[in-house]
Amino acid sequence: VGAWGDISNNAVEAGDIIxxxxxxGMAGFIGYSLARRLSGQGHHIVGVDNLNDYYDVSLKxxxxxxxxxxxxxxxxxxxxASRDDMASLFERYRFDRVVHLAAxxxxxxxxxxxxxxxxxxxxxxxxxxxxxxxxxxxxxxYASSSSVYGMNSRTxxxxxxxxxxxxxxxxxxxxxNELMSHTYSHLYxxxxxGLRFFTVYGPWGRxxxxxxxxxxxxxxxxxxxxxxxxxxxxxxxxxxxxxxGIVRLLEVIPQPDxxxxxxxxxxxxxxxxxxxxxxxxxxxxxxxxxxxxxxVAVGRPxxxxxxxxxxxxxxxxxxxxRALFDVTGFAPQVRVEEGIRRFVAWYRDYHGV
Ligand code: NAD
Numbered sequence: 001v002g003a004w005g006d007i008s009n010n011a012v013e014a015g016d017i018i019x020x021x022x023x024x025g026m027a028g029f030i031g032y033s034l035a036r037r038l039s040g041q042g043h044h045i046v047g048v049d050n051l052n053d054y055y056d057v058s059l060k061x062x063x064x065x066x067x068x069x070x071x072x073x074x075x076x077x078x079x080x081a082s083r084d085d086m087a088s089l090f091e092r093y094r095f096d097r098v099v100h101l102a103a104x105x106x107x108x109x110x111x112x113x114x115x116x117x118x119x120x121x122x123x124x125x126x127x128x129x130x131x132x133x134x135x136x137x138x139x140x141x142y143a144s145s146s147s148v149y150g151m152n153s154r155t156x157x158x159x160x161x162x163x164x165x166x167x168x169x170x171x172x173x174x175x176x177n178e179l180m181s182h183t184y185s186h187l188y189x190x191x192x193x194g195l196r197f198f199t200v201y202g203p204w205g206r207x208x209x210x211x212x213x214x215x216x217x218x219x220x221x222x223x224x225x226x227x228x229x230x231x232x233x234x235x236x237x238x239x240x241x242x243x244x245g246i247v248r249l250l251e252v253i254p255q256p257d258x259x260x261x262x263x264x265x266x267x268x269x270x271x272x273x274x275x276x277x278x279x280x281x282x283x284x285x286x287x288x289x290x291x292x293x294x295x296v297a298v299g300r301p302x303x304x305x306x307x308x309x310x311x312x313x314x315x316x317x318x319x320x321x322r323a324l325f326d327v328t329g330f331a332p333q334v335r336v337e338e339g340i341r342r343f344v345a346w347y348r349d350y351h352g353v
Pocket of ligand 1: 079145
């Protein structure tokens with residue numbers, strides 16, 4: 001997979017284009033799903049990804065292959081940590097908006113591979129901010145994570161509460177992304193919106209996440225690992241709901257307060273064009289209920305191995321979704337049993353099992 005579908009050579013008249021959009025991490029689960037949703041709506045979409053091997057590269061290539069026929073989407077293979085490549089990308093395409101989803105994801109992997117997180121999530125995020133700042137991007141929407149809430153936040157997790165106790169390096173880099181974005185919103189007036197996603201699942205989902213691992217193991221008759229002896233819960237959020245939230249919030253450009261002035265400075269940080277939202281289902285599901293729903297969808301029982309809590313992990317997540325609803329009129333829709341059923345159907349079809 002190299003670069004394909006160079007939009008700068010497309011015969012579409014400039015007047016026909018609604019917006020020129022960059023999606024980083026387009027070979028990833030959420031980036032791919034977003035590109036597919038936005039294709040065919042009059043936008044020019046440029047996707048970038050470095051196709052790293054954190055998980056099965058053939059799945060990333062298969063996602064891109066699904067998009068290759070869309071003449072409003074092009075793909076450029078590059079690494080966000082490369083300052084020169086990122087500067088050239090922004091110089092060349094002059095994006096109106098950016099949805100920045102590329103990152104080194106995963107909590108457990110960050111224990112053994114800390115540098116991957118600094119390169120992709122901190123240096124990469126800085127390069128995105130710089131590109132947006134220097135090329136007049138009118139809205140940067142980027143992925144944060146429910147992991148920024150750490151262990152001891154009040155439930156449901158609200159963006160109004162301050163969170164500053166991340167318990168993994170992954171979470172720390174996501175919190176740092178919010179802080180860096182705030183700085184660029186404040187100093188340069190760059191409108192930024194951070195999205196705290198809550199455990200995203202669904203067709204084309206990630207092989208390193210529980211639903212994929214559990215489904216695979218159950219189908220292969222192998223045991224599944226249950227952390228914290230099953231005393232965990234997650235606010236599982238179906239991919240279509242995540243994508244709908246992103247699409248709607250892309251249109252909600254944060255506005256600066258009248259009093260906002262970077263030269264004077266203000267103790268009230270909400271005055272810069274900066275916003276943070278949760279995108280979660282808003283109803284946590286216990287791990288054992290989650291396993292039972294997979295057993296039903298697969299039609300086989302799971303063999304469970306009970307293990308202690310893993311370092312860096314949090315026992316529960318629970319999104320307060322009122323701000324998303326107040327601003328967009330949208331509330332995530334898909335119940336977990338239905339979402340799991342759709343995932344398992346996709347899994348069987350994709351793997352031919
Ligand atoms: P993903 O791993 O499937 O997608 C991320 C993509 O970014 C991958 O294709 C990877 O190759 C690419 N990438 C990584 N480092 C890169 C670099 N330096 N340069 C270019 N490309 C690079 O993950 P996802 O589930 O689609 O997650 C998307 C975003 O949402 C990430 O920022 C992730 O941290 C965040 N997020 C995801 C979840 C979830 O449950 N899936 C939850 C919270 C936050």
